[in-house]
Amino acid sequence: MHRFSLGTLIAGAVLGEHRAQPQWRSPPPKSAYAAVIVGGGGHGLGTAYYLAKEHGVRDVAVLEKGWIGGGNTGRNTTIIRSNYLQQESAAIYEHALRLWEGLARELNYNVMFSQRGVLMLAHNDHDVHSLKRHVYANRLNGIDNEWLTPQEAKAICPPLNIAPTVRYPVVGAALQRRGGVARHDAVAWGYARAADAMGVDIIENCEVLGFMRDPRGAVAGLETSRGPIRAARVGIVAAGHTSVVLARAGLKLPLESFPLQALVSEPVKPVFPSVVMSNTIHAYISQSDKGELVIGAGTDQYISYSQQGGLHIAAHTLAAICELFPQFSRLRMLRNWGGIVDVTPDRSPIIGLTPIPGLYVNCGWGTGGFKATPGSAHVFAHTIATGEPHSIAAPFAIDRFSTGRLIDEAAAAAVAH
Amino acid sequence: MLLIPCPYCGPRPEIEFRCGGEAHIARPQDPAKVDDAAWGDYLFLRTNPKGVHAERWVHTHGCRRWFNALRDTLSDRILATHAVGERRPDPPR
Numbered sequence: 425m426h427r428f429s430l431g432t433l434i435a436g437a438v439l440g441e442h443r444a445q446p447q448w449r450s451p452p453p454k455s456a457y458a459a460v461i462v463g464g465g466g467h468g469l470g471t472a473y474y475l476a477k478e479h480g481v482r483d484v485a486v487l488e489k490g491w492i493g494g495g496n497t498g499r500n501t502t503i504i505r506s507n508y509l510q511q512e513s514a515a516i517y518e519h520a521l522r523l524w525e526g527l528a529r530e531l532n533y534n535v536m537f538s539q540r541g542v543l544m545l546a547h548n549d550h551d552v553h554s555l556k557r558h559v560y561a562n563r564l565n566g567i568d569n570e571w572l573t574p575q576e577a578k579a580i581c582p583p584l585n586i587a588p589t590v591r592y593p594v595v596g597a598a599l600q601r602r603g604g605v606a607r608h609d610a611v612a613w614g615y616a617r618a619a620d621a622m623g624v625d626i627i628e629n630c631e632v633l634g635f636m637r638d639p640r641g642a643v644a645g646l647e648t649s650r651g652p653i654r655a656a657r658v659g660i661v662a663a664g665h666t667s668v669v670l671a672r673a674g675l676k677l678p679l680e681s682f683p684l685q686a687l688v689s690e691p692v693k694p695v696f697p698s699v700v701m702s703n704t705i706h707a708y709i710s711q712s713d714k715g716e717l718v719i720g721a722g723t724d725q726y727i728s729y730s731q732q733g734g735l736h737i738a739a740h741t742l743a744a745i746c747e748l749f750p751q752f753s754r755l756r757m758l759r760n761w762g763g764i765v766d767v768t769p770d771r772s773p774i775i776g777l778t779p780i781p782g783l784y785v786n787c788g789w790g791t792g793g794f795k796a797t798p799g800s801a802h803v804f805a806h807t808i809a810t811g812e813p814h815s816i817a818a819p820f821a822i823d824r825f826s827t828g829r830l831i832d833e834a835a836a837a838a839v840a841h
Numbered sequence: 842m843l844l845i846p847c848p849y850c851g852p853r854p855e856i857e858f859r860c861g862g863e864a865h866i867a868r869p870q871d872p873a874k875v876d877d878a879a880w881g882d883y884l885f886l887r888t889n890p891k892g893v894h895a896e897r898w899v900h901t902h903g904c905r906r907w908f909n910a911l912r913d914t915l916s917d918r919i920l921a922t923h924a925v926g927e928r929r930p931d932p933p934r
């Protein structure tokens with residue numbers, strides 16, 4: 425692997441970009457691997473990376489039906505935080521946040537992780553109670569989160585309108601200073617490049633169409649659009665398409681797939697120093713390093729694989745944005761798109777073993793899994809390598825939907841990203 | 842936004858409706874008699890198909906009645922709607 429450094433940056437600036445090399449190979453699939461990951465989003469690529477790096481399993485392929493990072497990884501608004509209510513969630517999201525803090529160095533790839541702080545706004549008494557409860561629960565779990573007055577919130581994010589006369593005035597806010605954003609594509613590319621350097625094959629335009637089973641019923645391999653590939657260990661990390669893939673193995677999970685939308689404005693000078701979220705009026709916003717305001721909207725109310733949501737959903741969010749930040753009402757929106765998010769009944773992911781030996785699944789991250797990418801990939805690699813759930817992943821096993829031990833983040837965070 | 846043909850009121854914009862999720866999920870006759878797995882399946886398991894989906898809608902800001910719909914989840918096209926209790930139509934080809 426060609427390592428990046430200050431020297432290579434200066435050389436690139438002086439000598440020009442034509443010296444740029446592909447950052448990973450594009451090999452044809454082999455007929456067999458020790459382990460195959462289905463889905464080339466951040467979670468799948470990261471899983472392959474940690475399998476190779478931490479568990480010495482390097483005979484691995486990542487199969488992606490389109491291009492890597494073309495799913496939700498490349499469509500999300502990149503908000504990263506770990507201030508979840510339940511202990512199990514706090515553990516996995518904080519595990520991820522710690523990995524984010526060293527990720528660029530670990531991968532030798534600039535993932536542009538920026539801890540600019542995530543402000544979550546309260547607009548009424550219920551919000552105040554709920555957010556304060558989060559602050560206290562987070563502190564008990566050793567996670568930073570603090571309560572701010574409207575004036576303190578405005579000091580963190582000056583464009584915020586804290587006038588008491590608006591329809592849903594800001595009455596307080598919770599701030600996680602270690603939260604922030606990262607560059608979504610760079611996360612996929614960085615993991616792909618580092619995994620490839622350890623021998624992982626990244627195979628794009630390769631759709632998984634079916635499963636091969638051995639006489640015991642265990643996984644023996646996959647039927648793909650590029651031919652059969654044998655593997656005794658298979659990890660499914662297909663986000664919104666998990667139900668479709670697992671149906672081909674005769675499995676059904678408690679998942680529903682919904683379109684979730686985002687949009688970006690024309691680029692402007694730096695005006696927005698932090699991330700702001702409001703679950704109550706449903707708006708979340710940050711500014712990319714390119715200058716675009718990145719705005720997240722809600723999900724449609726019906727399941728769909730159309731990768732586009734209803735315009736009224738985006739319009740609703742823009743109304744909220746314009747109330748919180750009236751000065752943005754004159755900005756033009758450049759692009760609007762949707763991703764298909766896999767939502768579980770308790771809004772927590774499903775990570776672990778399946779009833780089919782050798783088949784593992786990591787899904788249900790719904791509207792909020794980008795922030796979990798390194799942590800999710802790390803614990804899932806452990807699960808595949810050892811055949812046992814990692815201790816952080818164990819509570820997220822499928823059986824919680826029959827034992828009733830749900831990890832309920834739904835009520836706690838209506839948006840939950 | 843979908844244009845949804847309410848079987849009682851005719852085509853109306855989606856914002857007048859709430860979607861009630863997958864249709865034809867029968868509650869176990871005697872909940873005390875089924876095991877945890879079967880009860881969990883009833884509560885949580887959904888087909889989530891990429892293709893034709895049978896689902897329930899309620900015309901909240903209209904006649905306030907529930908009805909069933911068949912919708913293609915890839916194109917979002919509504920193939921048919923029908924009153925609760927009526928036989929589910931075959932999706933048109």
Ligand SMILES: Cc1cc2nc3c(=O)[nH]c(=O)nc-3n(C[C@H](O)[C@H](O)[C@H](O)COP(=O)(O)OP(=O)(O)OC[C@H]3O[C@@H](n4cnc5c(N)ncnc54)[C@H](O)[C@@H]3O)c2cc1C
Pocket residue numbers: 462463464465466467468487488489490491492493494495496497498499500501502503504630631632633661662663664665666669684685686720761762763764765789790791792793794795796841
């Ligand atoms: C608009 C939007 C905003 C969001 N905002 C945030 C946010 O601010 N913060 C946050 O934490 N999360 C956010 N999320 C959620 C986040 O994007 C996802 O939870 C996360 O990126 C999921 O990563 P993944 O790698 O599991 O999935 P993906 O990146 O979707 O990867 C799955 C891959 O599987 C592939 N695949 C599917 N079927 C097959 C098959 N049969 N064969 C081969 N490959 C297949 C797909 O092509 C896809 O590339 C948002 C999502 C959306 C859509």
Ligand SMILES: [Zn+2]
Pocket residue numbers: 847848849850851900903904905906
């Ligand atoms: Zn009606």
